[in-house]
Amino acid sequence: MKYELTFLTKEEIELKNIKDIIASYKGKVISEEKLGERTLAYTIKKNHTALFFTLQIEIDKKNVLEFKNKLNLNEKILRYLLLVKS
Numbered sequence: 548m549k550y551e552l553t554f555l556t557k558e559e560i561e562l563k564n565i566k567d568i569i570a571s572y573k574g575k576v577i578s579e580e581k582l583g584e585r586t587l588a589y590t591i592k593k594n595h596t597a598l599f600f601t602l603q604i605e606i607d608k609k610n611v612l613e614f615k616n617k618l619n620l621n622e623k624i625l626r627y628l629l630l631v632k633s
Contacts (some may be wrong), residue, residue, distance in 0.1 A: 548608050549577070554618070554627035555587075555597040561623050562600055568617050574606030591625045603632070 554565065566576055582599035591597070606614060611629070618627050 549632040555625040572610040577603040
């Protein structure tokens with residue numbers, strides 16, 4: 548299935564780490580977009596700014612729950628949103 552993953556992080560190296568996690572679940576990145584560093588409306592984990600990234604990914608439906616758990620455990624990801632693309 549196709550998904551759109553948008554996430555906030557403080558370090559640009561996390562983009563590579565997310566891609567590695569996707570590849571470990573036999574998924575692939577269709578496209579990526581760096582939205583740049585932006586000021587947050589409110590502080591998240593004591594951060595006032597964050598880097599925003601959006602990835603269009605394809606990953607098997609049965610691996611999505613494990614993928615989301617990996618994202619939840621990653622302390623360098625401030626927030627993420629995973630949407631199903633139609």
